Amino acid sequence: MTKSDYAREIVQRYIDLAIQHKKSYGKRFIATVLQSEHPEIFKDTEEARSSIRYVTGAFGSREIYKTNEQLTRDFALLEQPAIECELKPYIVGKQYHKAFVINDVHSRFHDRTALETAINNGVKNKCDICIINGDLLDFYQFSRFDKNPNILQYFYSEREWAQDFLLLLQKTFGKVVFKKGNHDLRRELLLQRKAMDMPEIQGLENIADYVFFDNSTVDVVEDYNLIEFGRLNFIHGHEYQGGGGIHVAYNRMTKAMDNVMSAHSHVTQNSLKKSLTGKYYGSWSVGCLCSLSPRYNPQNNWNHGFAIVEKDDNGDFEVQNKTIVNGKIF
Numbered sequence: 008m009t010k011s012d013y014a015r016e017i018v019q020r021y022i023d024l025a026i027q028h029k030k031s032y033g034k035r036f037i038a039t040v041l042q043s044e045h046p047e048i049f050k051d052t053e054e055a056r057s058s059i060r061y062v063t064g065a066f067g068s069r070e071i072y073k074t075n076e077q078l079t080r081d082f083a084l085l086e087q088p089a090i091e092c093e094l095k096p097y098i099v100g101k102q103y104h105k106a107f108v109i110n111d112v113h114s115r116f117h118d119r120t121a122l123e124t125a126i127n128n129g130v131k132n133k134c135d136i137c138i139i140n141g142d143l144l145d146f147y148q149f150s151r152f153d154k155n156p157n158i159l160q161y162f163y164s165e166r167e168w169a170q171d172f173l174l175l176l177q178k179t180f181g182k183v184v185f186k187k188g189n190h191d192l193r194r195e196l197l198l199q200r201k202a203m204d205m206p207e208i209q210g211l212e213n214i215a216d217y218v219f220f221d222n223s224t225v226d227v228v229e230d231y232n233l234i235e236f237g238r239l240n241f242i243h244g245h246e247y248q249g250g251g252g253i254h255v256a257y258n259r260m261t262k263a264m265d266n267v268m269s270a271h272s273h274v275t276q277n278s279l280k281k282s283l284t285g286k287y288y289g290s291w292s293v294g295c296l297c298s299l300s301p302r303y304n305p306q307n308n309w310n311h312g313f314a315i316v317e318k319d320d321n322g323d324f325e326v327q328n329k330t331i332v333n334g335k336i337f
């Protein structure tokens with residue numbers, strides 16, 4: 008067998024594999040395999056690659072494609088695309104029926120009274136799972152905005168606060184699911200940027216590790232993934248480019264075209280529409296549990312709130328989107 012025969016054989020093998028698994032294998036990769044299989048024939052990867060390029064016509068072939076098969080073969084040998092987000096919803100288990108939903112706690116800018124009022128109501132309603140729909144932490148220290156040292160000191164123990172708070176929720180409700188919001192990402196994104204120059208910190212950036220405590224059963228969901236609770240879908244809100252506008256709930260419904268509960272805008276709003284075929288779709292924007300007068304936006308229309316969602320075994324659900332004003336729940 009000549010070098011070209013070996014090259015032709017392995018190329019065919021990988022084209023078959025690629026077609027079978029809907030993947031592709033780059034010539035550089037195939038060359039490393041070829042060289043390791045026949046070190047006596049190919050003295051290095053470069054030599055193997057040269058043979059592969061020769062048999063695949065990479066040195067310039069004048070033939071014009073007449074068949075789709077030829078195109079399929081060529082695509083099988085193109086490098087794979089990079090995939091940044093592998094979308095996969097987090098589906099809440101069937102054993103859970105009543106969710107206590109909170110978001111935009113922005114620790115340690117949280118509002119203690121509102122938070123306690125909300126949790127008390129969740130307990131009273133016998134919720135069996137707590138869903139945190141993003142922005143549990145503020146990560147003020149990693150913000151690109153101006154920082155105040157008197158405030159910054161509170162954030163040195165933000166991690167301990169988060170671990171203690173998650174433990175409190177776990178003890179209170181049994182199960183906790185924590186979906187990342189844009190603020191929860193602040194630390195991760197900063198560390199990922201730093202990891203380019205400091206490879207030794209790679210793998211340490213995930214907030215799931217940062218907030219982990221002994222006996223934690225908290226599930227952490229990536230910010231680009233939905234949480235599905237029956238037929239209700241949760242997004243934080245930053246997943247859609249642009250703010251929510253004034254009509255947050257309505258706007259998010261026109262984007263979701265499905266049942267959606269969201270956060271991020273710090274206001275309580277509901278919207279409901281009937282489709283051409285008589286199906287109802289709802290959108291709920293849930294209020295926040297942080298301070299209502301932050302330094303960067305002291306005047307706003309925010310309100311405190313939380314939600315309770317009950318679902319049956321068919322996935323049908325009932326929403327109570329609650330507002331807290333002066334310690335009273337509406």
Ligand SMILES: [Mn+2]
Binds near residue numbers: 141188270
């Ligand atoms: Mn947010």
